[in-house]
Amino acid sequence: MSSVAPVDLPTGEGRDDSSFEEAARDTKSGRIKRRLTSPWATAAAIAIAVVWTIPTFGLFISSFRPAELIQTTGWWTIFQNPGFTLDNYRDVLFSPSQSAPQLGAYFVNSLAIAIPATIFPLVFACMAAYAFAWIKFRGANVLFILVFALQIVPLQMALVPLLQFFSSWLRPLQAGLHNLIPIIPEQNYLPVWIAHTIFALPLAIFLLHNFIHEIPGDVIEAARVDGASHSQIFFRIVLPLAIPAIASFAIFQFLWVWNDLLVALIFSGGTQDVAPLTQRLAELVGSRGQDWQRLTAGAFVSLVVPLIVFFSLQRFFVRGLLAGSTKG
Amino acid sequence: MTTADLLGKILQVVMGLAVFAAIVGLLVFFIDRAPKKGRDYWQLVGFLAPAIILLAIGLIWPAIRTTGLAFLDNSGNFSWDNFIWMFTQPAAIRTLINTVVWVLLVPTLATALGLAYAVFIDKSRGERYYKALVFMPMAISFVGAGIIWRFVYEYRAGEREQIGLLNAIVTGLGGEPVQWLQTDPLNTFLLIVVMIWIQTGFAMVVLSAAIKGIPAEQIEAAQLDGTNPWQRFTNVTIPGIRGSLVVVLTTISIATLKVFDIVRTMTAGNFNTSVVANEMYTQAFRASEVGRGSALAVILFLLVLPIVIYNVNVLRKQREIR
Numbered sequence: 001m002s003s004v005a006p007v008d009l010p011t012g013e014g015r016d017d018s019s020f021e022e023a024a025r026d027t028k029s030g031r032i033k034r035r036l037t038s039p040w041a042t043a044a045a046i047a048i049a050v051v052w053t054i055p056t057f058g059l060f061i062s063s064f065r066p067a068e069l070i071q072t073t074g075w076w077t078i079f080q081n082p083g084f085t086l087d088n089y090r091d092v093l094f095s096p097s098q099s100a101p102q103l104g105a106y107f108v109n110s111l112a113i114a115i116p117a118t119i120f121p122l123v124f125a126c127m128a129a130y131a132f133a134w135i136k137f138r139g140a141n142v143l144f145i146l147v148f149a150l151q152i153v154p155l156q157m158a159l160v161p162l163l164q165f166f167s168s169w170l171r172p173l174q175a176g177l178h179n180l181i182p183i184i185p186e187q188n189y190l191p192v193w194i195a196h197t198i199f200a201l202p203l204a205i206f207l208l209h210n211f212i213h214e215i216p217g218d219v220i221e222a223a224r225v226d227g228a229s230h231s232q233i234f235f236r237i238v239l240p241l242a243i244p245a246i247a248s249f250a251i252f253q254f255l256w257v258w259n260d261l262l263v264a265l266i267f268s269g270g271t272q273d274v275a276p277l278t279q280r281l282a283e284l285v286g287s288r289g290q291d292w293q294r295l296t297a298g299a300f301v302s303l304v305v306p307l308i309v310f311f312s313l314q315r316f317f318v319r320g321l322l323a324g325s326t327k328g
Numbered sequence: 329m330t331t332a333d334l335l336g337k338i339l340q341v342v343m344g345l346a347v348f349a350a351i352v353g354l355l356v357f358f359i360d361r362a363p364k365k366g367r368d369y370w371q372l373v374g375f376l377a378p379a380i381i382l383l384a385i386g387l388i389w390p391a392i393r394t395t396g397l398a399f400l401d402n403s404g405n406f407s408w409d410n411f412i413w414m415f416t417q418p419a420a421i422r423t424l425i426n427t428v429v430w431v432l433l434v435p436t437l438a439t440a441l442g443l444a445y446a447v448f449i450d451k452s453r454g455e456r457y458y459k460a461l462v463f464m465p466m467a468i469s470f471v472g473a474g475i476i477w478r479f480v481y482e483y484r485a486g487e488r489e490q491i492g493l494l495n496a497i498v499t500g501l502g503g504e505p506v507q508w509l510q511t512d513p514l515n516t517f518l519l520i521v522v523m524i525w526i527q528t529g530f531a532m533v534v535l536s537a538a539i540k541g542i543p544a545e546q547i548e549a550a551q552l553d554g555t556n557p558w559q560r561f562t563n564v565t566i567p568g569i570r571g572s573l574v575v576v577l578t579t580i581s582i583a584t585l586k587v588f589d590i591v592r593t594m595t596a597g598n599f600n601t602s603v604v605a606n607e608m609y610t611q612a613f614r615a616s617e618v619g620r621g622s623a624l625a626v627i628l629f630l631l632v633l634p635i636v637i638y639n640v641n642v643l644r645k646q647r648e649i650r
Binding site for chain 2: 041042044045048049052053054055056058059062070071072073074075076105108109112115116119120123124125127128130131132135137143147150152153154155156157158159160161162165187188189190193194195197198199201202205229230231232234235255258259260261262265266272273278281282285286289292295296298299302303306307309310311314317318321322
C-alpha cells in the first residue's frame with residue numbers, strides 16, 4: 001500500500017526528498033564557495049582564457065593601426081606608440097586599385113555562396129529524413145545506414161572525379177543553356193553550391209532524422225487518418241516541429257561554408273566573380289605575407305560574420321554542436 | 329566591384345534560389361498527384377530521390393573512382409607506383425609522419441585542456457563568458473586562425489623591434505629571435521598549437537555539458553566518503569563522462585586527419601610541415617599528379633576508418649548496457 005501512495009499526497013518520504021534536495025542545494029552553494037576559494041583552479045582558468053584570447057585581440061588592435069606602426073612596433077606598445085586609423089579597412093574593402101585586396105567583392109561572394117549552400121542541403125535533407133523516419137519501405141534500414149556511413153568518406157575522396165564531372169558535363173550544359181536562352185545568367189556559383197550541398201547531406205540527413213523520428217507517431221497518424229498527404233504532413237507538421245533542429249544545423253552549415261577553403265579552392269576558380277573571402281585571404285598570405293596592415297584588416301573582415309553569428313546565436317550553436325557530437 | 333557586378337551576383341543568387349524553389353515545388357506537385365496505383369512508391373521516390381541522386385553522383389561514384397585512380401600510373405595502366413612513391417620518397421614519408429604526430433597530439437591535448445578548463449570554471453561566476461572566450465576560435469575560419477597565429481609567430485631579423493608576440497617574449501627574456509615557421513621540426517608543433525587552440529573550445533563545451541549531466545548524488549556520496557577533489561575527479565567525473573570523452577576524441581581526431589587550411593595558410597606545406605590532406609591537394613590540383621593525390625586520399629580514408637569503427641563499437645556497447 002505505502003509503496004503506491006499517490007504522488008500528490010505529501011507522504012513522509014516526500015518530505016524527506018525535499019529536505020534532501022535542500023541539503024543538496026546547501027552543499028552546492030558550499031561547493032561554489034569552495035570553488036571560489038580554490039585559487040589555483042581559478043588562476044589556471046584565467047590563464048587559459050587569456051592565452052586563448054590574446055592572439056585574436058592582438059590582431060584586432062593591429063587592424064586599426066597605421067601600416068608603419070604595425071611594421072615597426074608590437075601591438076602591445078599601443079600606448080607608447082598611439083595611432084588609430086580606419087585606412088586599413090578602407091584599403092582592403094573599397095580601394096579600386098588592382099593591387100589592393102578588393103575584399104568587398106569577395107565578401108559578397110562569400111554571402112552568395114553560403115546562403116544558398118545552407119538552404120539547399122537543408123531542404124533536401126529534411127525531405128530525405130522525413131522519408132526515412134515516416135514512410136515505410138523495404139530496405140529503409142540498409143539505405144539509411146549507407147547514408148550514415150557516407151559521413152566517414154573524406155571530402156578528398158570525392159574532389160578529383162567531381163571536378164572532372166563538373167568540367168565535362170555541368171559547364172557545357174550551362175554554356176549551352178546560356179546560348180539557347182541568353183536571359184539565364186552564366187551561373188558561376190553553381191558548382192560550389194552543388195559541392196557544398198552534397199558534402200553536407202550525410203550529416204544533415206542523420207541529425208534531422210534523429211529529430212524528426214522523435215515526433216510522436218500519434219500526431220502523424222491522426223493527420224493521415226484525416227486524409228493528409230505526405231507532402232501536407234511534411235510541410236504542415238514535420239517542418240514546423242523540426243525548426244529547432246533545422247536552426248542549429250543551418251547555423252552550423254552556414255559557418256562551415258563561410259569558413260571553407262578547400263571546396264572553394266577547387267570548385268570556384270579563384271576569380272573575383274566567384275571566390276569567397278577565405279580563398280582571397282589565403283592567396284594574400286601567399287603573395288603578400290608581410291603586408292600586415294592588409295592581412296589584419298582582411299582577417300577581421302572575414303571574421304565579422306562568423307563572430308556575429310556566434311555571439312548572437314551561441315545557444316543554438318552549442319545545441320547543434322551537442323547534437324552533432326553525439327553521433328556515432 | 330561595380331554596381332553592375334553586384335547586381336549580377338544578386339541576380340545569380342535570386343535565380344538560383346528561384347530555380348531551386350521551382351524544382352522542389354514541382355517535386356511536391358508530382359508527389360501529391362502521383363497515380364493512385366503505387367502512390368506510396370512515388371511519394372517515397374519524390375522525397376528521397378534528390379538526396380540519394382546527389383550522394384550517388386557526388387560522393388559514392390567519386391569515391392569509387394578515386395580508389396581506381398590511385399592504382400593507375402600516368403599512362404593509365406594498373407600499378408602500385410603511387411603507393412610505392414608514398415612509402416619510399418622522403419618528402420612523402422615525412423608527410424605521413426607529420427600526420428601521425430598531428431593526430432596523436434591534437435586530440436589528446438585539446439581534450440585534456442578542454443576538460444581541465446571545463447572543470448575549473450564549472451559553476452564559477454561568469455561561467456558563460458569564460459566559456460565564450462575559449463569557444464570563440466571554433467567560429468573562426470582556419471584561414472583566419474592561420475593569419476592570427478602567423479602574426480604571433482612573426483619574425484624580424486637583426487636588431488629590429490619584434491612585432492610577433494612570441495619573438496617579443498623570447499627577446500624580452502634575452503634570447504635570440506627565431507624564425508618559428510621555418511625551423512624544422514619545431515614548425516610542425518607550432519602549427520599543431522593552432523589546431524589545439526581551435527579545438528579546445530569544442531572539447532570544453534561538450535565535456536562541460538557532460539559534467540553537468542553527472543547526478544549530484546554521486547558527487548555528494550563521494551564527498552561523504554571523504555574523498556579529495558582529485559579522487560572525485562578520477563573516480564566519479566571521468567567514468568561519468570567516458571562516452572562524451574570518446575566522442576570528443578574521435579571527432580577531433582577525424583578533423584585533425586583532414587586538416588588542410590591551417591597548413592595551407594601558414595606554410596603551404598613548406599619547410600617539412602606538410603600533412604596528408606595538404607599533400608593530396610598539392611599533388612592532385614597543383615602538380616597534376618592525380619594518381620598520387622588519389623592514393624593520398626585513399627590513405628586518408630584508411631586512417632579515418634579504424635577511428636570510426638572503434639567509435640561505433642563503443643557506442644554499440646553502451647546501447648547494450650542501456
